[in-house]
Amino acid sequence: MSSRGPRLLEWKLGTVAELVQETPRVASLVLDVPEWHGHLAGQHVDVRLTADDGYQAQRSYSIASAPEDPRLAITVERLDDGEVSPYLVGEVRKGDKVELRGPIGGYFVWRATDDRPLLLIAGGSGIAPLMAMIRHRAAASSTTPTRLLYSSRSYDDVIYRAELERLASARDGLSVSHTLTRTQPSGWNGYSRRIDGVMLAEVAWPKERMPVIYICGPTPMVEAAASLLVDMGYDASSIKTERFGATGG
């Protein structure tokens, strides 16, 4: 599906087919969207909520589902002082309709036809667009060498944990490394700290392999990881970033 060419992005009404509680604070809304024209892994949608007096609020959410999936999934972290996220994670029920438009964004996208080594770095709910890429990779039966480094606060905060474990155990070229930055379960043998240069040197594809790199998460984490990789000699133009600013809105 081409992402090029002007096309008016109309508002559409998706129906919540399924709600998946991923972690205590994070849920996925799986939507049936009539006349959805498809998307590329990494793109997002704008969601618009309207109160009965006409008041509206809009936010953007990365599409977490693969393009091959007939249903559209978004994964939302509930922010306590948020305006939209407490509605999507907490109020919305199966059968409710959600207004959205998209897909949006032509840069932070990955196609399974790209067979260059893939490095994905996620922080928290920043895993969502990267999960679309990983799911797309699986649906396309790609064996592109792929490494995911995923930073979460604790074991219970790891979104898609079981699915990532299952996909990584398929031994088709995907490896997943986790770092838990605040608390770790007993017996944990993954990383236990914020992403740093030593960790990246151990996890990332060597720069001679010229990987394509996607980083998504809170701004401080994205900034740190991107800067470290540039300092380590990775080509800046091979690093694509998407920053989630949890600005309390």
Next chain:
Amino acid sequence: MSFISRGFRGKRRDTAAAGRVPPGQYVVEDFPVLSAGPTPRIPVAEWNFVLEGEIDEPKKWTWDEFRKLPTEQVTKDIHCVTKWTKLDTAWTGVSVDTILDGVGTAAEYVVAFSYGGYTTNLPLEDVTGGKAWVAFEFDGQPLHPEHGGPARLLVPHLYFWKSAKWVRGLRLVNEDQPGFWESNGYNMYGDPWREQRYWGD
């Protein structure tokens, strides 16, 4: 009538600010950082600003030369296409009118280009007549690299992707040419008051 989201209340904004917030936006108190790639780091000793394209003579300033130009302090509301709006942001910069002073051109468009490769396109009339600056201070402090320092373009009446971070020059051109985001699904013009976010809006 528009679709109603069952059970949605939302946060009501204070009415004093309401008229200043374009459709689909919400007000933030912090200053979010969004960019497509790593932050370029440019020492001011290596910084240049150029004016080129459909003009009689290209012009170039070093940082020291640029800092000798008359500056203005402006306070503006800014609107990001990702929906956040920040009110009353304070900047110091050189007006683009000053940069273009004495320059003869018949061009109607500009391309702003930046260290790191970013570009964005604007009509010339949207960066002249007191509507645009090359800003190097935010809130009285040198502009941080994450926010586009040493200097960024500042065009507050359009979505903030038009305010090119790490700007290193303006090229005057005869035809409107899509820059980085404009080539990746975003609107050629970007008026927040008409909610011109994406292609076709």
